[in-house]
Amino acid sequence: MTPAVSCASAAPRRRRKDARPSELLAAALELFVEKGFAATRLTDVAAHAGVAKATLYLYFDSKEALFRAVVAQGIVPLFAAAQSELGDYSGSASDLLVELLTRWQREVGATPLAGLYKLIIAEANNFPELVQYYHDEVIVRGRAMLADVLRRGMASGEFREIDVDATIDVVIAPLLSLIVWRFSLHRCGAGVDPGLLLQTHFDLLLHGLCVQRRTP
Amino acid sequence: MTPAVSCASAAPRRRRKDARPSELLAAALELFVEKGFAATRLTDVAAHAGVAKATLYLYFDSKEALFRAVVAQGIVPLFAAAQSELGDYSGSASDLLVELLTRWQREVGATPLAGLYKLIIAEANNFPELVQYYHDEVIVRGRAMLADVLRRGMASGEFREIDVDATIDVVIAPLLSLIVWRFSLHRCGAGVDPGLLLQTHFDLLLHGLCVQRRTP
DNA sequence: AATATTAATGACCGAAAGGTCAGTAATGTA
DNA sequence: TACATTACTGACCTTTCGGTCATTAATATT
Structure with missing residues (x-):
């Protein structure tokens, strides 16, 4: 017999074979990022996706397989973002640099996908x-x-000649800090304004902290 | 009777009541940082400290209590480092800034204690x-x-007037990136030279990336 | 040397969570 | 409406791991 009066939360069972995987992956990403791999319960992942645990196993072989799928699928857009063409940009290198980082922040850093960074850091070993x-x-x-x-x-004479690899680290470090803040420290203190941080970063990066003028 | 021939690894039992806690904390820090809280087995922590799991419970009430003790004890030196007096430093603000960050990198960033940062990031939620x-x-x-x-x-006119909080984020971001690299990404690629990174960071921070001179 | 104290441990327990499967019910087809 | 297909699930199994305890043995005391 059907449950008497269908006690409020008796959501009817639905069959949506092709929507499940992505919904499960989204739920898994959220929980893995929040709690880490080991602390995340598959029951919670399934519940988050509106499904029973056993259903999860219809689409993924194991918890590890789910984790790998989360990372693999999450990386695709990042990969695409990193592939985006610089093309024949006509502005200055400074403008290009700012544009590039701003776009990354908007299209990756500010999305749930950025959580992958925290996740990979946490589970690296x-x-x-x-x-x-x-x-x-x-x-x-x-x-x-x-x-x-x-x-x-540097080739155009706009930038000084300095170590490229180390500069890259310096350039991206604040963006990564922003991710850490968003996913781990967001409860503490007054928080950080991403816009102000980036603006300040660009200002410092391009012009430096000191007042004194420099000789070309 | 004593075990026959004491099969090679029969380390004699030792009673060292006051050495145990710190040894257990050190082992726990290492494993927690490497694997995370949930993925770390207390058996492994105990083994790392040359002791049986049950012994661990003589000194800590639970896994969580051990974790809190690791963080609490690890924070003490960080706290002390943050308390160190600037005092009556006579040099320029630039020199002071560089000195401060360099010292932090040497006395904290390059020690096992820096792992606390990764650990807290990972377990924040x-x-x-x-x-x-x-x-x-x-x-x-x-x-x-x-x-x-x-x-x-800024008061002395050496620095430009910019947002202090955002600048702090920019200033420390590369140091934090270095920690992440050390504890999570150290296997990949050619690695990073901390010295070169800091030097480049200071150079960029104080003087900027662009060649063009600036008006005071 | 004999005894007392207690640090240390091996063996065990129970709960929790990954993983499985027989059965249920939603959907398509005739 | 009846039937076939299969997405979905509740209930169960099994292992792992946090936590406990009676027992052992290292040190102190006499």
């Missing part, structure tokens, strides 16, 4: 091959783009 | 009150020191 994957597909490509911009600026 | 603790005792104090230096520089 438990899933070394995923870190390698992330490194090769995202970090290397992203850095290559920035290196290109920096070299353009 | 599972232990909110520890994040608050870390925030109040370490972050706030550290930022206060940097704010002091920056305001000195």
Whole structure:
């Protein structure tokens, strides 16, 4: 017999074979980012996706497989973002650099996808091959783009000649800090204004902190 | 009877009541930082400290209590570092800033203690009150020191007048990136040279990336 | 050397969570 | 409406791991 009066939350069972995987991945990403891999219960992931735990196993072989799928699928857009063409940009290298980082912040840094960074950092030693994957597909490509911009600026005489790799680290560090803040420290204190931080970062990066003028 | 021939690894049992806690804390810090809280087995922690799991419970009430003790004890030196007096420094604000960050990198950033940062980031949502603790005792104090230096520089006309809080974020971001690299991404690629990174950071921070001179 | 104290441990317990499966019910087809 | 297909699930199994305790043995005391 059907449950008497269908006690309020008796959501009818639905069959949506193709919507499940992405919904499960989204739920898993959210919980993995929030709690970490080991502390996340598959029951919670399933519940978050409006489904029973057993259903999860129709689409993923194991908890580890789910985790890998989350990372792999999450990396695709990052990969795409890192592939975006610089093309024939006509402005200055400074403008290009600012444009690039601003766009990244808007299209990646400010989305749920940025949580992947925290997740990979946190689970790095438990899933070394995923870190390698992330490194090769995202970090290397992203850095290559920035290196290109920096070299353009140096070649045109707009930028000073300094170590490119180290500069890249300095350039992206505040963006990564922003992610950490968003996903880990967001409850403390007055928080950070991403816009102001980026603006200040660009200002300092391009012009420096000191007042005194410099000789070309 | 004593075990026959004491099969090679029969380390004799030792009673060292006062050495155990610190050894257990050190082992726990290492494993928590490497694997995270949930993925760390107490058996492994105990083994790392050369002791049986049950012994761990002579000194700590639970896994959570051990974790809190690790954080609390680890924070003490950080707290102390953040308390270190700027005193009557006679050099320029630039020199003071560089000195401060360099010392921090040497005395904290390059030690096992820096792992606490990764750990707190990773477990932030599972232990909110520890994040608050870390925030109040370490972050706030550290930022206060940097704010002091920056305001000195602005007051003396050495630094430009810019947002202090945002600048602090930019100033410390590369140091935090270095920690992340050390504890999470260290296997990938060619790695980062901390010295070169800091040097480049200071150079960019104080003088900027662009060649063109600026009007005072 | 004999005894007392207590640090240390191996063996065990119970709960929790990953994983499985026989059965249920939603949908398509005739 | 009747039937077939299969997405979905509740209930169950099994292992792992946090936590406990009776027992052992290292040190102090006499």
